[in-house]
Amino acid sequence: QQQVKQSPQSLIVQKGGISIINCAYENTAFDYFPWYQQFPGKGPALLIAIRPDVSEKKEGRFTISFNKSAKQFSLHIMDSQPGDSATYFCAASKSNTGKLIFGQGTTLQVKP
């Protein structure tokens, strides 16, 4: 069963533009929502994360927006750069475990 659904599957953005990736979850027991960034040939690395008690978290050019009632969260990359080209995964976990349930991933290409 797919508990975390991610869209779009791929995204092309011009340099300087805004990249937006969306995720939806089903299980209301989830209480931690991280985003991971993965470059080719590398393992995923934590980019930014949020808990459901806040609606937004910003770190530099990266922002998570969280809508608890809609069970949705999204990643916004402002002023997208070619170096941001990577695969992005959203994920979720429940309070009693560190086990992460991942979305299907979004391949982002930022064109110069």
Next chain:
Amino acid sequence: GAGVSQSPSNKVTEKGKDVELRCDPISGHTALYWYRQSLGQGLEFLIYFQGNSAPDKSGLPSDRFSAERTGGSVSTLTIQRTQQEDSAVYLCASSFSGLSGTEAFFGQGTRLTVV
């Protein structure tokens, strides 16, 4: 080592053979996870070890898959009688604790190709 180390980085095996994939977690991390990443797919949870607790094996796709973690450190994922659909990148991750919200650090993965 500074990070999670996996070996081998690449493995080609014949259908029907058994393979063992190794993961060395970050020292001091009590939680260890195995995930599988198939081409164009997300990260599929396989198994999770937390301290001395019984492992969460709920993600193992069949009884051909097994894993162990010795001495609370190194882990080995074993796939018996490999099939072509087992071809994927197998990723290991570790975290300081097994609690939600603790950052998971991933290794670079083992790319398994079954021919």
